[in-house]
Amino acid sequence: MTDLLTVARLAGVSRATAARAFSEPEKVREATRDKVYAASEAVGFRPNYVARQLRTQSTRIIGVMLPTLCNPLFSEQLQAMEQVARAGGYSLMVATTDYDAERESAVMENMLRQRVDGLVLTVADAQQSACLALLEREPLPVVLVHNPAAAPHFITVSVDNHQAMYQATGRLLDLGHRHIGMIAGPVQQSDRARLRYQGYCQAMTNAGMSPLPLIEMAHHTRADTRLLLPWLGPEQKLTALICSNDLLALSAIGCLQRQGYRVPEQISVMGFDGIALGEMLCPSLSSVVQPQQELGQVAMESVLGLIAGAVISSRRLDFTLRQGESIARARF
Amino acid sequence: MTDLLTVARLAGVSRATAARAFSEPEKVREATRDKVYAASEAVGFRPNYVARQLRTQSTRIIGVMLPTLCNPLFSEQLQAMEQVARAGGYSLMVATTDYDAERESAVMENMLRQRVDGLVLTVADAQQSACLALLEREPLPVVLVHNPAAAPHFITVSVDNHQAMYQATGRLLDLGHRHIGMIAGPVQQSDRARLRYQGYCQAMTNAGMSPLPLIEMAHHTRADTRLLLPWLGPEQKLTALICSNDLLALSAIGCLQRQGYRVPEQISVMGFDGIALGEMLCPSLSSVVQPQQELGQVAMESVLGLIAGAVISSRRLDFTLRQGESIARARF
DNA sequence: TTGTACGCGTTATCAG
DNA sequence: CTGATAACGCGTACAA
Numbered sequence: 001m002t003d004l005l006t007v008a009r010l011a012g013v014s015r016a017t018a019a020r021a022f023s024e025p026e027k028v029r030e031a032t033r034d035k036v037y038a039a040s041e042a043v044g045f046r047p048n049y050v051a052r053q054l055r056t057q058s059t060r061i062i063g064v065m066l067p068t069l070c071n072p073l074f075s076e077q078l079q080a081m082e083q084v085a086r087a088g089g090y091s092l093m094v095a096t097t098d099y100d101a102e103r104e105s106a107v108m109e110n111m112l113r114q115r116v117d118g119l120v121l122t123v124a125d126a127q128q129s130a131c132l133a134l135l136e137r138e139p140l141p142v143v144l145v146h147n148p149a150a151a152p153h154f155i156t157v158s159v160d161n162h163q164a165m166y167q168a169t170g171r172l173l174d175l176g177h178r179h180i181g182m183i184a185g186p187v188q189q190s191d192r193a194r195l196r197y198q199g200y201c202q203a204m205t206n207a208g209m210s211p212l213p214l215i216e217m218a219h220h221t222r223a224d225t226r227l228l229l230p231w232l233g234p235e236q237k238l239t240a241l242i243c244s245n246d247l248l249a250l251s252a253i254g255c256l257q258r259q260g261y262r263v264p265e266q267i268s269v270m271g272f273d274g275i276a277l278g279e280m281l282c283p284s285l286s287s288v289v290q291p292q293q294e295l296g297q298v299a300m301e302s303v304l305g306l307i308a309g310a311v312i313s314s315r316r317l318d319f320t321l322r323q324g325e326s327i328a329r330a331r332f
Numbered sequence: 333m334t335d336l337l338t339v340a341r342l343a344g345v346s347r348a349t350a351a352r353a354f355s356e357p358e359k360v361r362e363a364t365r366d367k368v369y370a371a372s373e374a375v376g377f378r379p380n381y382v383a384r385q386l387r388t389q390s391t392r393i394i395g396v397m398l399p400t401l402c403n404p405l406f407s408e409q410l411q412a413m414e415q416v417a418r419a420g421g422y423s424l425m426v427a428t429t430d431y432d433a434e435r436e437s438a439v440m441e442n443m444l445r446q447r448v449d450g451l452v453l454t455v456a457d458a459q460q461s462a463c464l465a466l467l468e469r470e471p472l473p474v475v476l477v478h479n480p481a482a483a484p485h486f487i488t489v490s491v492d493n494h495q496a497m498y499q500a501t502g503r504l505l506d507l508g509h510r511h512i513g514m515i516a517g518p519v520q521q522s523d524r525a526r527l528r529y530q531g532y533c534q535a536m537t538n539a540g541m542s543p544l545p546l547i548e549m550a551h552h553t554r555a556d557t558r559l560l561l562p563w564l565g566p567e568q569k570l571t572a573l574i575c576s577n578d579l580l581a582l583s584a585i586g587c588l589q590r591q592g593y594r595v596p597e598q599i600s601v602m603g604f605d606g607i608a609l610g611e612m613l614c615p616s617l618s619s620v621v622q623p624q625q626e627l628g629q630v631a632m633e634s635v636l637g638l639i640a641g642a643v644i645s646s647r648r649l650d651f652t653l654r655q656g657e658s659i660a661r662a663r664f
Numbered sequence: 665t666t667g668t669a670c671g672c673g674t675t676a677t678c679a680g
Numbered sequence: 681c682t683g684a685t686a687a688c689g690c691g692t693a694c695a696a
């Protein structure tokens with residue numbers, strides 16, 4: 001792991017020439033270049049990116065901050081981002097925050113010190129995010145994913161969560177459902193969950209019904225039977241359940257079936273996100289499909305664009321309603 | 333984003349003192365320290381880790397290389413690793429390889445140039461991995477996850493895949509199954525899949541049966557009904573299916589149910605990995621449970637240990653068989 | 665085309 | 681406790 005000087009000496013050239021052989025090969029005569037390469041093979045030389053980064057003031061690293069990797073939505077998005085980044089010659093520094101604002105700030109600070117060239121983040125709540133406030137003063141290229149495009153200072157890539165949940169609820173209403181409940185994870189942690197609940201409320205209200213209070217689970221990814229049962233009793237007899245994400249929906253279906261309910265015959269369940277697995281199971285999951293890969297791709301392309309000095313604007317991506325087997329017409 | 337010298341001047345101290353205020357605060361008088369901090373606030377100074385990395389020859393970055401993030405096994409493992417790393421003051425550089433040996437080598441080379449302090453990797457096939465061969469000559473701390481501890485040069489954290497699948501198959505045999513098929517993704521891509529198939533074969537042979545050829549799917553994460561059906565016809569009437577991973581198992585159950593088969597009444601299905609979702613669905617998935625978080629934790633602790641100069645050895649972690657509702661006694 | 669020389673922002677090593 | 685100075689490894693004017 002020696003340095004360029006050693007290589008240069010062995011190759012019988014100056015250090016500058018050796019350096020050029022790596023960073024600007026076309027500016028070095030072929031014979032000279034080969035000598036340099038041979039020499040670096042011999043001594044096991046490998047360019048030191050840290051030194052290069054210091055010198056060029058550019059790390060070619062993108063910082064990626066996500067709430068969690070337990071939700072396939074985020075992990076597939078990360079996978080897509082990584083591919084775009086690598087194709088563009090960038091590496092990824094990754095951190096998760098578990099929807100914790102303090103961790104968000106700590107992660108951010110660390111990435112800024114690392115001098116990442118850009119940032120792609122999904123914060124828990126863009127409205128009251130200390131780390132976004134901090135970022136406003138930084139000249140760093142930043143792209144938000146999923147967060148509502150509230151902060152006009154930031155480029156955002158997202159779907160319209162409010163509208164999506166409005167339509168999803170509408171689908172259930174169209175099927176004749178009147179007793180529709182909505183479940184979510186800890187909702188004050190997530191601005192998207194709030195938007196989705198608002199979408200649900202508006203759909204209910206527009207249809208002349210009063211929205212039910214949100215059924216809030218302790219985890220973002222697992223439904224709790226005990227919190228579900230009261231809504232299925234004789235008093236509050238839900239015929240449909242709409243969920244803030246697919247993992248919640250799938251585990252809710254599991255809970256219901258385990259309690260002897262048949263889905264969708266006795267109760268319809270609708271998810272949100274459109275994770276791949278939902279399509280394969282039986283009954284297949286009805287869901288709002290977010291273009292997960294595209295979200296990651298567009299977000300990464302946007303930061304890279306910003307870094308390259310291009311003019312980039314926020315993007316609203318299209319969602320679709322996937323008609324699965326987990327919902328059916330309401331009957332009495 | 334100014335530098336230490338600016339801060340020092342403003343604070344009326346030397347650059348060395350300003351530096352110490354950050355890296356060794358206890359060696360600076362409190363009054364001086366405060367002046368430095370005040371000055372750095374004023375000019376918006378933030379320590380430059382790149383410069384520090386160059387000087388100290390240590391990046392406090394761990395490179396993590398995984399086949400894919402689409403399998404929750406890997407993404408949850410990554411999440412666990414990230415937490416341990418952050419707690420230890422390390423950051424993560426993450427890349428995926430999609431089981432492609434060339435991408436493995438490219439990713440590796442990039443991480444070496446980035447001067448990561450250590451590496452945690454899962455390669456497609458440890459036996460014939462160009463990047464592992466390359467690594468043997470490097471003095472870098474490396475920990476392999478999941479790969480069989482074949483290469484004695486490397487610390488490995490894994491479960492015994494062969495033994496696990498042997499026992500899982502045994503469980504089906506104990507339930508009276510005789511026609512047990514195994515499905516997997518592209519098997520030549522993964523040394524684990526091969527080991528698991530061997531475990532299956534040995535269990536079958538020991539029980540006096542001849543193992544069936546592997547049913548190989550095009551994707552690691554999705555079963556294909558068309559490839560499954562021939563094994564359910566009158567000639568090859570399987571009563572149990574054992575799968576190389578849980579996503580394959582869950583999608584296989586979906587395929588079967590969609591074809592009108594009842595699980596487990598008509599056919600038992602067993603998975604491998606023990607992803608969280610499997611437990612929530614109905615029928616719940618019988619599976620070999622790998623300690624996903626522990627795998628990540630132990631792996632990360634091991635590299636950090638190696639970096640710290642501790643003596644670390646390979647670890648075999650325990651797996652368990654989860655008895656789910658997807659398997660039942662064979663009947664005729 | 666190749667070589668010389670400087671600086672990127674920090675920490676380590678001394679000396680005071 | 682504080683200050684001066686030399687690296688760390690590389691890129692890149694500028695000169696030859």
